[in-house]
Amino acid sequence: LRGPQGTLYGKNTTAGAINVLSQRPIFEQEGYARLGIGRFNQMDLEGAINIPLSDTLAVRVAGASSRRDGWIFNTFNGDDVNAIDIQAGRIQVAYEPEGRHAFLFNLNGSLNRSDKFHGESVGLSATGTNLQGFREPNDGIRLASYNNAGEINAGQFGGFFRYDYDGDALQFASITAYNSTRQQIQLDTDQSPFRLIESNRRSKSWQWSQ
Numbered sequence: 001l002r003g004p005q006g007t008l009y010g011k012n013t014t015a016g017a018i019n020v021l022s023q024r025p026i027f028e029q030e031g032y033a034r035l036g037i038g039r040f041n042q043m044d045l046e047g048a049i050n051i052p053l054s055d056t057l058a059v060r061v062a063g064a065s066s067r068r069d070g071w072i073f074n075t076f077n078g079d080d081v082n083a084i085d086i087q088a089g090r091i092q093v094a095y096e097p098e099g100r101h102a103f104l105f106n107l108n109g110s111l112n113r114s115d116k117f118h119g120e121s122v123g124l125s126a127t128g129t130n131l132q133g134f135r136e137p138n139d140g141i142r143l144a145s146y147n148n149a150g151e152i153n154a155g156q157f158g159g160f161f162r163y164d165y166d167g168d169a170l171q172f173a174s175i176t177a178y179n180s181t182r183q184q185i186q187l188d189t190d191q192s193p194f195r196l197i198e199s200n201r202r203s204k205s206w207q208w209s210q
Contacts, residue, residue, distance in 0.1 A: 116150030
């Protein structure tokens with residue numbers, strides 16, 4: 001394996017990299033839509049539309065949404081937990097004048113307001129209870145008892161500008177990118193109706209790259 005994988009994709013990338021690229025705008029009008037449905041009112045939507053504005057300018061807009069009700073009944077407060085609520089979108093503008101130059105603008109973002117996925121409380125005593133005498137409800141994974149159901153509140157926003165030059169003796173690409181993330185995750189770590197171990201993690205990050 002040869003190449004600057006560590007420089008481009010992070011240190012210790014010695015086994016190569018899987019490079020996932022978004023569909024660029026093209027100079028034909030097209031689009032698609034997909035719909036998936038499932039139990040617990042699950043609905044997954046995905047679609048994109050590509051619009052050429054001229055022979056040298058094209059726009060592509062894409063989006064996705066995934067929603068599902070909770071499928072675990074919380075006996076502590078009577079709510080259904082482990083719901084999913086995720087949305088994402090992207091807009092791209094391609095400008096390719098005649099000649100050796102090509103420009104691409106990309107803005108993208110996503111939002112996740114799902115419940116935090118929970119496991120099952122397993123007591124270590126002979127009767128399966130924890131130190132407070134709590135034992136997980138007997139209906140397997142469809143019943144649980146959490147005093148803090150937990151949630152995810154995460155968002156991402158980013159974009160990049162790419163310039164390509166295709167010369168006879170030189171091909172050149174410049175990518176200037178920005179990405180920011182924020183998240184707050186609440187979790188009932190002890191998986192029981194008692195306030196033993198709970199966590200509330202918050203983080204923010206942003207980066208520029210060239």
